[in-house]
Amino acid sequence: MSGLTAERAIPDRPGRAENYLTAETGLASWLLTTDHKRIGLLYMAAITVFFFLGGAAAFLLRLELFTPEGDLLSADSYNRAFTFHGVVMVWFFLIPSIPNILGNFMLPLMIGAKDLAFPRLNLISWYIFVAAGLIAVYTLVSGGVDTGWTFYTPLTTAFSNGNVLAAAAAVFVAGFSTIATAVNFIATVHLLRAPGLTWFRLPLFVWAIYATSIVMVLATPVLAMVLLLISAERAFGIPIFDPLRGGDPILFQHLFWFYSHPAVYIMILPSFGVISEVVTCYARRRVFGYSFMVYALLWIALVGFLVWGHHMFVSGQSLFANLVFSFLSFVVAVPSAIKVFNWTATLYRGQIVFDAPMIYALGFIGLFTIGGLTGLFLASVPVDIHVTDTYFVVAHFHYIMVGGAVSALYGGLSYWWPKITGRMYPEAWARFAAVMMFFGFGFTFFPMFIMGFLGMPRRYHVYPQEFQVWHVLASGGALILAVAYLLPMGYLAWSLIWGRRAIANPWGATGLEWQTSSPPPTENFDTPPVVVQGPYNYHPEHEGPPAMDREPHSPQGGQPV
Amino acid sequence: MSEAALHKPWRSLRRQREAAEFGLWVFLASEVMFFACALTGYAVNRVLWPEAFAAAARETNVLYGTINTGILLTSSLTMAVAAESARAGLRRLTLVCLGVTIAFGLAFLMVKGLEYAEDIEKHLVPGPGFRLDQPAAQIFFAFYWLLTAVHALHMTIGLCLVGTLLAQAWRGSRPLSSPAFEAAGLYWHFVDLVWIFLYPLLYLAGRS
Ligand SMILES: [Cu+2]
Numbered sequence: 001m002s003g004l005t006a007e008r009a010i011p012d013r014p015g016r017a018e019n020y021l022t023a024e025t026g027l028a029s030w031l032l033t034t035d036h037k038r039i040g041l042l043y044m045a046a047i048t049v050f051f052f053l054g055g056a057a058a059f060l061l062r063l064e065l066f067t068p069e070g071d072l073l074s075a076d077s078y079n080r081a082f083t084f085h086g087v088v089m090v091w092f093f094l095i096p097s098i099p100n101i102l103g104n105f106m107l108p109l110m111i112g113a114k115d116l117a118f119p120r121l122n123l124i125s126w127y128i129f130v131a132a133g134l135i136a137v138y139t140l141v142s143g144g145v146d147t148g149w150t151f152y153t154p155l156t157t158a159f160s161n162g163n164v165l166a167a168a169a170a171v172f173v174a175g176f177s178t179i180a181t182a183v184n185f186i187a188t189v190h191l192l193r194a195p196g197l198t199w200f201r202l203p204l205f206v207w208a209i210y211a212t213s214i215v216m217v218l219a220t221p222v223l224a225m226v227l228l229l230i231s232a233e234r235a236f237g238i239p240i241f242d243p244l245r246g247g248d249p250i251l252f253q254h255l256f257w258f259y260s261h262p263a264v265y266i267m268i269l270p271s272f273g274v275i276s277e278v279v280t281c282y283a284r285r286r287v288f289g290y291s292f293m294v295y296a297l298l299w300i301a302l303v304g305f306l307v308w309g310h311h312m313f314v315s316g317q318s319l320f321a322n323l324v325f326s327f328l329s330f331v332v333a334v335p336s337a338i339k340v341f342n343w344t345a346t347l348y349r350g351q352i353v354f355d356a357p358m359i360y361a362l363g364f365i366g367l368f369t370i371g372g373l374t375g376l377f378l379a380s381v382p383v384d385i386h387v388t389d390t391y392f393v394v395a396h397f398h399y400i401m402v403g404g405a406v407s408a409l410y411g412g413l414s415y416w417w418p419k420i421t422g423r424m425y426p427e428a429w430a431r432f433a434a435v436m437m438f439f440g441f442g443f444t445f446f447p448m449f450i451m452g453f454l455g456m457p458r459r460y461h462v463y464p465q466e467f468q469v470w471h472v473l474a475s476g477g478a479l480i481l482a483v484a485y486l487l488p489m490g491y492l493a494w495s496l497i498w499g500r501r502a503i504a505n506p507w508g509a510t511g512l513e514w515q516t517s518s519p520p521p522t523e524n525f526d527t528p529p530v531v532v533q534g535p536y537n538y539h540p541e542h543e544g545p546p547a548m549d550r551e552p553h554s555p556q557g558g559q560p561v
Numbered sequence: 562m563s564e565a566a567l568h569k570p571w572r573s574l575r576r577q578r579e580a581a582e583f584g585l586w587v588f589l590a591s592e593v594m595f596f597a598c599a600l601t602g603y604a605v606n607r608v609l610w611p612e613a614f615a616a617a618a619r620e621t622n623v624l625y626g627t628i629n630t631g632i633l634l635t636s637s638l639t640m641a642v643a644a645e646s647a648r649a650g651l652r653r654l655t656l657v658c659l660g661v662t663i664a665f666g667l668a669f670l671m672v673k674g675l676e677y678a679e680d681i682e683k684h685l686v687p688g689p690g691f692r693l694d695q696p697a698a699q700i701f702f703a704f705y706w707l708l709t710a711v712h713a714l715h716m717t718i719g720l721c722l723v724g725t726l727l728a729q730a731w732r733g734s735r736p737l738s739s740p741a742f743e744a745a746g747l748y749w750h751f752v753d754l755v756w757i758f759l760y761p762l763l764y765l766a767g768r769s
Contacts (some may be wrong), residue, residue, distance in 0.1 A: 034569070034587065072584070099717045113570055114569060115569055115570040116570065116572045117570060117580045117584060118580075118584060119568075119569055124670070140696070157696045163628040177589050179588070181583050182587075183587045183588050184584070185593070186587050187580050187583055187584040187587065188570075190583060191576060191579060191583065192570055215589055217588075217590055217594075218590065218591065218594050219593045219594070220591065221592065221594040221595035221598065222594055222595070222597075222598040224595055225595050225596075226598060226599035228707070228711070229602065229707070231601070231708055232703075236687075236688075237686055237687065237688050238687045238699070238700075238703035238706070238707070239696070239698055239699050239700055239703055240602060240606070241704050245696045245699060245700075246609075246613075246697040246699075246700055247700060248605065248606070248608065251602060251606075255598055255601070258598075261759075329767050346663075427725070510653055
């Protein structure tokens with residue numbers, strides 16, 4: 001494919017002794033491994049469990065909201081269900097999902113390294129993550145928390161009767177895992193790039209993971225300290241956030257959102273990377289405006305730290321502060337828009353193949369655009385005041401985090417599945433699931449924009465009759481969405497045994513990760529790769545792809561069935 | 562010897578050492594944000610309640626604080642010597658300096674313990690029966706306890722790290738060329754530096 005490796009023959013499949021999946025066997029060889037590929041799979045297992053748990057809580061919520069009365073859950077258990085849903089989905093699914101599964105597995109391969117910079121730290125971070133997850137499950141078993149994932153004071157510190165300390169401990173401990181992973185990624189990108197792989201030859205997925213890691217390193221500790229403060233206040237009665245004793249509950253909101261707005265970018269930046277890889281590969285195009293794609297990522301990572309006040313327009317913050325944060329929120333939307341435009345421009349005159357990863361990617365671009373534009377509604381003070389704490393906000397951030405990040409996770413998993421497992425997934429089923437996810441998502445969350453704008457507040461288990469039609473639509477959509485999420489788990493598991501064997505580079509993609517066998521050998525590359533050109537070399541530079549003589553459409557890379 | 566210290570993804574010991582240091586610097590950036598969060602809270606409240614903070618800060622024991630500042634600064638010197646001599650392969654000097662660093666660290670924690678005992682005796686723990694009348698003085702002491710406790714926890718972790726390195730260097734199970742000595746040194750200096758911020762904020766505020 002690329003001129004780089006045309007001379008060098010790459011075996012499609014490694015020998016049994018080299019294959020990272022079969023090189024060592026037994027439970028201990030997995031639980032004590034320092035191989036980034038195996039640790040990526042360990043993360044996949046753990047994160048899938050949390051996705052089920054958080055999804056089960058969401059299912060309960062949607063079931064309860066089917067009727068206006070509270071017939072399934074009491075107000076209190078409803079509060080506990082949405083808090084559990086939020087905490088698990090944010091810290092145990094969305095934040096670790098793409099970086100720790102796909103990043104862990106792909107980052108060293110994409111830069112031609114043998115492993116991450118600190119392989120043992122990588123394994124330790126998985127154990128910390130699992131420990132944190134066990135604390136989260138303990139929180140649920142011991143009665144749950146009713147504060148919402150935002151832990152607002154003074155509810156958390158003085159009034160909540162849930163197990164706030166355990167929930168805070170779970171998130172606190174998970175933070176160590178996040179930071180350890182981020183330090184590892186940053187050091188890897190800086191110091192382990194293959195010879196010739198200069199910064200501006202890095203694939204955009206690597207850039208995205210790098211920018212995410214920077215945000216993780218700088219934002220996560222702020223959350224850790226804030227959780228420590230509320231835990232100390234709840235456990236020892238110190239008065240920092242207690243208004244009765246001169247403390248300031250709004251200070252908590254400032255510190256919390258200083259973390260939690262960048263956390264949104266922790267969840268979405270890695271998806272940007274995945275989409276850039278998939279769109280270029282399935283349009284057979286160089287990415288449009290590579291350097292702007294890089295600067296956009298870094299710009300988002302930086303300016304993302306300066307917009308937290310848009311969550312606090314109704315907190316009594318000064319009008320001046322509101323306007324500044326509103327302006328900065330519009331500023332941070334610019335690089336996201338650049339990315340959407342550049343993906344679209346990449347498609348222009350491309351030879352587009354609608355394989356499953358591409359359907360996920362196109363779905364991502366559509367849903368992310370809606371999520372981003374409604375974010376601008378929320379960034380303008382007057383609109384935000386109207387829809388604060390309504391389903392409009394819920395719909396907005398689910399468009400980004402679920403429509404965006406989860407679509408990208410499934411797209412990335414399908415795209416790299418042959419590399420990870422050495423097996424092809426069944427294409428027809430995958431396309432079906434991808435389309436279903438798009439429509440299921442729309443049915444679930446678009447009605448929320450409407451009912452939110454009409455005034456339906458979030459976090460209530462009962463509601464006036466007039467909103468029922470929207471809630472029924474959303475609950476019905478959630479059922480479709482649930483099937484669309486479960487279906488890939490089924491056929492991907494099926495493909496592990498019955499899937500066709502993959503060749504080294506089934507999609508004819510250009511990244512270094514495809515220049516080794518599928519699945520890769522334990523050492524990643526038989527001969528250490530050397531890079532002589534930039535990424536996405538799908539056609540000669542300064543030339544469009546040949547418009548007239550299209551390659552014949554060949555699903556799954558035209559492999560013999 | 563250098564063979565034993567070289568680990569998997571690395572091709573050269575120099576690169577590996579660079580990575581250990583670089584990784585630690587990135588981690589320290591994270592630590593800076595951790596303390597910066599609490600210090601922001603301190604700053605906000607100090608601006609809101611200047612008199613109460615000044616009055617409360619006069620209650621801390623500046624003698625213990627100053628002694629501890631001296632102890633920590635000296636321990637950073639011995640730690641730096643330990644890291645440099647490990648790099649130069651001087652085994653005896655490394656062992657001695659690591660030992661002295663641990664002794665200083667323990668001395669710091671002991672002085673801190675004495676101070677905590679005195680604070681409790683003087684009813685400087687936020688809550689009912691607090692010594693001062695202004696409610697915001699309790700906020701100062703909330704930060705005092707929180708920041709010094711988190712700092713002491715970092716000291717304890719540092720002591721464990723240095724102790725492990727001392728034991729490993731003693732038994733020879735870790736080669737002196739290992740980048741861990743340098744990395745532990747960086748961490749130790751950082752914890753020292755945090756104290757350099759805490760000392761004026763907690764002990765000197767209100768005494769000018
Ligand atoms: Cu935000």
